[in-house]
Amino acid sequence: MKHGFLDKYSDLSSPLHSLSATTKVIVFLVLIIVCVTTAPTAYFSFAGYLAFLMVCLAVSRVPVIHVLRRSLVVVPFLAMAALSIPFFSRAAEGRNAITAAHPGLIVFQGIALKSFVSVCSLILLSAITPFPHFLSALRKLGTPRLLISLMSFTYRYLFLMVEEFERMVRARDARCYGGGWLWQTKVVGRMVGTFFVRSYERAERVYHAMTSRGFDGRVPVEDAQPMRLKDHLFVLPSVGFLVGCRIFLAPGWLF
Amino acid sequence: MKKVIEIESLHFTYPDGTVALRGITLDVLEGEKVALIGPNGAGKSTFLLHLNGIFRGDGSVRIDGLPVEKDNLKAIRQKVGMVFQNPDDQLFCPTVFDDVAFGPRNLGLDHDEIERRVSESLAAVGMEGSVKKSPFRLSFGERKRVAIATVLALRPSVLVIDEPTANLDPRSRRATIALLRDLHDTQVIATHDLALASELCSRIILLDSGQKVADAPAAKILEDNTLLQAHGLV
Structure with a gap:
């Protein structure tokens, strides 16, 4: 199997890995919420968030390069956001006391910082939490069962589907695939169609196998690990620090 | 001897009009290991899916004397441990533990x-x-073995297995046959693997075009080369 697992490195052992998944979900959720509500020019707040992330990263022993490489997924979205810069009106200028830059640039910089911090948080979270634990933590925090089931199935069958598609691609290439682009798009279209039908049939077989074992519409999830003393010792200072960064290091209380 | 499975003139037609089963009648006794053989498209898998009520055709199906009906499905599915051909269809949980625990959790244990x-x-x-x-x-x-474990956890009274040795290498195949030999008393095994049938099963049922063509002690059917040839099994 060539493709990496979603929760690569989640089986390392470190103080962070040993915490309950619920703890980690809470802390990183708080980080993302305070981050996206911070004003784009509150550089000290962002520095605080990044410092927090870097400390966690160092403690977790997850390679920095892993997080950086995966954080590249935000680039296409940032490019889309960048396209919109010229369309911000200059009329909003001067509203911000710190800088007189083009308002579009300020918005863009906000989007860039926030998406980078948020995505890095998620990558780090997935690298220190095995996915099944992540799901039971979400369940404990009140996520609807249907969403949990969807995520659980996606995690289970994603690799299988990637492999199946790879097999199709290999079988196609083995028969001297080539020709003009019109022909190629036609072939790809048919492959996607076939893939859809196969997935649909697989879903039916999986459902049969589930009902054979008494499935009644609810996917049972294992109980989340309980939060112990060390979890509270991590949650309280972390949340305090992050909220502190949000409130005291930003210019102005709110946006 | 107690009858674990009783089936009387079972007919089934798929929604697209394909006739899959044309009047099958058979019993399986407690402790029997029965092989269900037949060419591709004979109706073996369709037949198996009737044993726990996933498909419900015309005719009567009883498990441990209990008719397969809507109200009994939960009890029936606990009694019939169904192992599907492709373990990837059967194992859908994030961990092996969750998958094996799936059935027992559904039973509310x-x-x-x-x-x-x-x-x-x-x-x-x-x-x-x-x-x-x-x-x-x-x-x-390994996935195949875990798939078997997921139904053992229900403590079924009959084990129904679709193609247990398909796609296995010779060593895993041997291990699976040994496993099934040691496991559970009553088994219905759909297979193309005649060697498995002769090694494991006392009785063979030959299915073709949705009909029961032969039903006899394993040795007798495996000797009948003309019969096997006529139905594309050798």
């Missing part, structure tokens, strides 16, 4: 009993070391 059944079932198939792994990190042969 308490936590200790669930853990007991999981470790007992995994031990029975020799996979006790994989409790925490994800199914997709196991080899095909």
Whole structure:
């Protein structure tokens, strides 16, 4: 199997890995919420968030390069956001006391910082939490069962589907695939169609196998690990620090 | 001897009009290991799906004397342990533990009993070391074993297995046959593997075009080369 697992490195052992998944979900959720509500020019707040992330990263022993490489997924979205810069009106200028830059640039910089911090948080979270634990933590925090089931199935069958598609691609290439682009798009279209039908049939077989074992519409999830003393010792200072960064290091209380 | 499975003139037609079963009547006694053989498209898998009410055709199907009807489905599915051909269809949970615990959880058993059944079932198939792994990190042969464990955890009265040796390498195939020999008394095994049928089963039922063509002691059917040839099995 060539493709990496979603929760690569989640089986390392470190103080962070040993915490309950619920703890980690809470802390990183708080980080993302305070981050996206911070004003784009509150550089000290962002520095605080990044410092927090870097400390966690160092403690977790997850390679920095892993997080950086995966954080590249935000680039296409940032490019889309960048396209919109010229369309911000200059009329909003001067509203911000710190800088007189083009308002579009300020918005863009906000989007860039926030998406980078948020995505890095998620990558780090997935690298220190095995996915099944992540799901039971979400369940404990009140996520609807249907969403949990969807995520659980996606995690289970994603690799299988990637492999199946790879097999199709290999079988196609083995028969001297080539020709003009019109022909190629036609072939790809048919492959996607076939893939859809196969997935649909697989879903039916999986459902049969589930009902054979008494499935009644609810996917049972294992109980989340309980939060112990060390979890509270991590949650309280972390949340305090992050909220502190949000409130005291930003210019102005709110946006 | 007690009848575990009783089927009377079972007919089934798919929604697209394909006639799959044309009047099948048979019994399986407690403790019997029965092989269900037949060419591709004979109706073997369709037939198996009737045993726990996933498909419901015309005719009567009884498990342990209990008719397969809407109200009995939960009890029926506990009694009939159905192992599907492709373990990837059967194993859908993030960990092996969750998958084996899926059936017992659906039965509403308490936590200790669930853990007991999981470790007992995994031990029975020799996979006790994989409790925490994800199914997709196991080899095909291992997934097949775990798939068997997932239904053992229901403590069924009959084990129904679709193609247990398909796609296995010779060593895993041998291991699976040995496993099935040691496991559980009553088994219905759909297979193309005649060697498996002769080694494991006392009785063979030959299905073709949705009909029961022959039903006799294994040795007798396996000797009848003309019969096997006529139905594309040798």
